[in-house]
Amino acid sequence: MAQSTQLHVVTGKGGTGKTTVAAALAMSLAGQGKKVLLCEVEGRQGIAQLFDVPPLPYEERKIAVGLGGGEVYALAIDPEAALLEYLAMYYRLGRAGKALDKFGIIDFATTIAPGVRDVLLTGKVYEAARRRTGGRFTYDAVIMDAPPTGRITRFLNVNSEVAGLAKVGPIRRQADSIMEMMRAPETRVHLVTVLEEMPVQETIDGIAELTSERLPVGHVILNLVRPSVLSGVSQKALAAGSVRPAEVASVLAAIGLERDVTVAEALIAEGEAHLERQRLQDAQREILDDCGRPLVELPLLSDGIDLGALFELAEQLGDLR
Amino acid sequence: MTGKAQTSPSTRKGRTSPRGGTGSGTGTSSGGRLDVDALLDDPATRIxxxxxSGGVGKTTTAAALALRAAEKGRSVCVLTIDPARRLAQSMGLTELDNTPRPVTGAALDGGSLDAMMLDMKRTFDEVVEQHATPEKAAQILTNPFYVALSSSFAGTQEYMAMEKLGQLHATGRWDLIVVDTPPSRSALDFLDAPDRLSSMLDGRFIKLLLAPAKGPARLISAGFGIVTSALNKILGAQVLTDMQTFIAAFDTLFGGFRQRAEGTYALLQARGTAFVVVAAPEPAAMREASYFVERLAGEQMPLAGLVVNRVHETGAGGISAVDAESAAQRLVDGSADDDRTAGELLMIHAERMRVAAREERLKRRFGAAHPGVPTVSVAALAGDVHDLDGLRRIGDLLAGDGV
Known part of the structure; x- marks a missing residue:
């Protein structure tokens, strides 16, 4: 079935909900019958918390089944384990692998050596995306819950950086293959944002940076969008300040709620704040309309995120390619 | 690296804030309300x-605290990492030049306010230039490993923020320095950075790499032979040579680096330092805040309290979400504009009540797990904060002065 494995890289400023979006995208693809691997690379165990399963080991585990018969596997990529696996797989470094560990090189390479950590993380994603089981690719799609927008270009491009350090040798070849995958037609980098000034600015900067490095930008996902509740008439009245507390209070009283004018004032203030938020959202959405990438909106769910909410969000993400 | 939560709740409690826990007000945890003014007014508070975690309003909180302290008459410097563009402009931070500059427009009454934005690479370069001979510095600054380390080593930004804090503190020019921390993958990286650098300097690997460069290769053991040949096989010989050159050139700086890292660490534990943990009322951010509070206690670092930003409050708590919703259903179908508007206001209110209830649950859970931590909630503003007036408003909310 799998002709090639799609790679979806999901990034976004901290606090915009990229882990949630990555998980919802996984559910969406599983809903289309696909076999999906959802990876996290920052050691936060955000996926386990979302799906309410125990902390993920360095091992691919099935965590959900899609309505369409697809499956979601999850993997928390740990750089140390990835390095040892890499050494074992490509170099059969039995004794030397242990020696590396003894000399503190595993620790050095994964925490200190510039870029190596990121090469290992992207390298594992590369391995999963290229893996075959019986003549076919193992996964239809691999989704990476990636580092935040501010670091994403450097993260994805780190193999170029290593290529600059290591001019020859297997690491160089590995780095080159990873870069090739990152720029392949099956790869998309999606940016998650909320409709606020700073995240939107970062998204626009991020698109420019990714594009200049020839990394393929996919969708911009507007997350936590507050739906508009106010009709045109109410909006106008609130903006003009012509909603009178006494009138609201009398409507409340007529329907059997509190008749206190201060309560009515509080409701009007909440309405004004809602309106201001809407205007801010609209202004930021307009800015993104010109970013040149397709937009998808996900609503703010006031009850928080659980598995049911992920299914709900997944429905909105059906168009992501 | 160090574990996250090695501290038991009982040891944690005794170490929390010496200040700020006594105020009255509407704090939600049993640790009481975080008294921001007492903290800023206390001349003993120096840092x-x-x-x-990222996206919770750290930069805005830091800037608001700094402005408030300066307008109370203190001489303040705020070190920011990555401010929103318009906020940066309003503070006069138009260029990234690593120098504190006065903020114009603050209502100063004998106080002063300077602000700077951290330039990570430049800070690192300056450290190298200060501590190495010119030839050696030139050799280091152009080495590909240094270039990678100074611009992309995970932790460099955190370490350089610490380094800069140490430098600013050492000048003695300010009696209060407010620091914003980098947008790390985890709030904890900030505490681990100096340690991580030290561990790199102490690592056996580095020592072994240095050994041949230091003359007689007497330290080269059979084990190391295997290691270098394995590395050569994987990386290519030239990488190892570059690395050795870099480390040899860097060697003279190492002692100084470690000393400074330790000095900064001690500064963070000192009595004049206060950590303010910032969170948003979201599960992930509150979880990070919990880890952070535990880590601070474990490292014996002084915690002033928790700021929960963007909290939704209501002045109409007497109308429950369920009542508001059912009333709204009846009203929005009506024909009169007044009824429909009132109905829509009730729908907005119902949503706000639900959000507020969820946020309250999160705050209560935090309070139960960390009973000694003074807390203050800052109401969500409808718009972004991008000028000094906005920062003042946040400062008022932080201090509980109302809007």
């Missing part, structure tokens, strides 16, 4: 570190 305030704002930390927390």
């Amino acid at each position: 305030v570190v704002c930390c927390g």
